[in-house]
Amino acid sequence: MKIIAHRGLSSQYPELTASAFRAALELPIHGVETDVRLTRCGEVVCIHDPVISRVSDGFGRVSAMSLEQLLEYNFGTKDAPEKVLTLNNLLDIMEDYPDQHLYIESKHPMRYSIMLEEEIVKILRYRGLTEDPRIHFISFSLPAIHWMGKLAPQIDRIHLRRSWERWLNPTDRRLGSPTGLGLSIERAKMSPGLIGRRGLPTYLFTVDREKDWQWAYDRGVEMLTTNFPGEAAEFLAEYLGDAPAAALYADVHGKEE
Template sequence: MYIYAHRGFSGEYPENTMIAFQRAYELGVDGIELDIQMTKDGELVVIHDECIERTTDGIGHVKDFSFRQLRQLDAGGWFHPRFAGERIPALAEVLDWLSDQKRSIILNIELKNGIIHYDGMEEKLLTLLHSYRSWRHHIVCSSFSIGSLYRIHQIDPHVNKAMLVEGSQCDVLDFAYAINVKEIHGDWNFLVSQKGEEASKKVGICVYTVNDKFLLHELINRDVKAVMTDFPNHMIKE
């Protein structure tokens, strides 16, 4: 079973920052999950929330700032003073960093294109990905937004896609088949639902966010493909 670092090693480092990704990689994780939003000047940036106040010293929406303005914010001090000075990464920065590593891992890019619609996000993402060699085997694009996954499929039907779900959704498999989704990423409630059990026999299942070692053993018994965790150090040891 694969271990993905949820927003990097976010249990002990500020989420979605380069230090969180670096430390997760050093642990030997199989993959890293991150989230992208888009700035007003069209840069894809790595941050979970549509608003910046939870994880930076700024106030407002990502969409209302230029990339240069966002880079001036502190994205680490909120977690602990010793991380003050960490910055919001551009997605390109993360991809460059991964390209320089000796060991290949999976990068799960979650498109946060639901609460706020970022026009052209999917096109920008795929244009960026196509500028890197051998990315197809190491990138998974995921989203809760069905529309976002559908647009990715229209642009490039061969992209590895994952459908994010919460709880039980009756039409999950029908849509997954329609756009050639290979994985479904769901919570525990989805996994144990009737639809979750049916889906696990047809596609790969990744469960988020698993921080309980006892739950990890249960998931191993259920033949889950991967788990996402804030504490990959605990899960890798298991």
């Protein structure tokens, strides 16, 4: 099972910051996940919420602000301030970790619609990453998944099921052409038959408890995102009886702490 750090090492560092990603990428795990939005000036930035008040010392809607405005605010801590991270900044960081994977989640709905996917593809194409197996695209938006399939068909596309789909889409009908399907740990436990549905790999989010890591592994989940990636990887190594790997994870945790 592939362990993915949710918004970087967000349990120890401010989410979606350079420090959070670098700390996560130092761990012997599969990769990291980032949320992205589009600014007024067309820059792709790593921000989860539509407004910045929760994650910075500023206020405003991402889609109504320019990158220049966002750079005025602190997205880190008072003692360790950090600038907003762009997707290009994150890809620069990823170059130092050539074996790690990146899961890019586009956030919708927002005023610029599929322009976000267009800008993501422009960045990836400029960097020669549109056919790189380390790059994955994820979204709750089915139009975004469909459009990404048109723009960059070689990129892995994981459609995340929304919680209300258990009522409005009980048979799990899936339009478009996703290459993977995601669901929350809560819905997975209610409907474990959704794991591996249609022969597609499952991306499970956001899983932070030992018993759920074990539950997911026992049911064949391929990808698991968590706020505690090092702990999850260490637990699974111990569960599988891989003592050397468990010792490696524990050693890395000791260095981080």
